[in-house]
Amino acid sequence: xxxxxxxxxxxxxxxxxxxxxxxxxxxxxxxxxxxxxxxxxxxxxxxxxxxxxxxxxxxxxxxxxxxxxxxxxxxxxxxxxxxxxxxxxxxxxxxxxxxxxxxxxxxxxxxxxx
Amino acid sequence: xxxxxxxxxxxxxxxxxxxxxxxxxxxxxxxxxxxxxxxxxxxxxxxxxxxxxxxxxxxxxxxxxxxxxxxxxxxxxxxxxxxxxxxxxxxxxxxxxxxxxxxxxxxxxxxxx
Numbered sequence: 001x002x003x004x005x006x007x008x009x010x011x012x013x014x015x016x017x018x019x020x021x022x023x024x025x026x027x028x029x030x031x032x033x034x035x036x037x038x039x040x041x042x043x044x045x046x047x048x049x050x051x052x053x054x055x056x057x058x059x060x061x062x063x064x065x066x067x068x069x070x071x072x073x074x075x076x077x078x079x080x081x082x083x084x085x086x087x088x089x090x091x092x093x094x095x096x097x098x099x100x101x102x103x104x105x106x107x108x109x110x111x112x113x114x
Numbered sequence: 115x116x117x118x119x120x121x122x123x124x125x126x127x128x129x130x131x132x133x134x135x136x137x138x139x140x141x142x143x144x145x146x147x148x149x150x151x152x153x154x155x156x157x158x159x160x161x162x163x164x165x166x167x168x169x170x171x172x173x174x175x176x177x178x179x180x181x182x183x184x185x186x187x188x189x190x191x192x193x194x195x196x197x198x199x200x201x202x203x204x205x206x207x208x209x210x211x212x213x214x215x216x217x218x219x220x221x222x223x224x225x226x227x
Contacts, residue, residue, distance in 0.1 A: 041219050042203050042205075042217030042218055042219045042220055091157055098207070099145065102163055103158075104160075105157030106157050107155070
């Protein structure tokens with residue numbers, strides 16, 4: 001089966017600019033996650049979708065981050081305006097059943113803020 | 115507080131040697147425990163999922179153990195290879211309505227020739 005696809009792989013922007021990331025999960029996976037991973041740390045959940053509904057966005061900085069999952073398939077994560085501390089890898093993952101099935105991760109988008 | 119602590123933070127071993135990575139958790143209620151391998155520049159890949167009733171589970175040269183009483187897990191790598199160089203992340207979901215995952219910071223393993 002095809003894995004989780006993410007684009008772009010790398011992005012460099014200046015602070016205060018906006019950026020968007022795209023994720024296509026594994027077909028049939030109802031649960032989709034966006035994570036932020038800072039170098040040397042484990043992934044931090046930003047938002048979790050079940051189909052096209054938000055299950056958990058408690059750690060999403062809503063003043064600058066937004067995410068949507070149209071039609072319960074693809075998802076986009078947007079940052080506007082970007083800050084220096086947003087430099088990180090943004091990982092998308094999907095799961096067939098979050099209770100007992102593993103998450104399948106994409107390779108992420110590495111974001112650098114200048 | 116739901117936490118996952120991993121040790122050591124980093125480890126360097128010679129190719130062919132064995133090693134053991136540790137994971138302690140305080141996540142409650144417990145559902146299962148997961149180990150992931152993350153190669154540099156790649157997303158994490160699942161190695162194993164262990165439920166409450168499983169004490170030991172193997173995946174090739176990787177063997178995970180779980181002691182639900184002491185809330186400890188270990189990942190043992192046998193006859194290490196250069197390709198085992200990666201970060202190993204312990205993840206524990208909190209049972210409940212959305213099974214929120216708590217991630218450890220990972221152990222960075224370097225296997226040298």
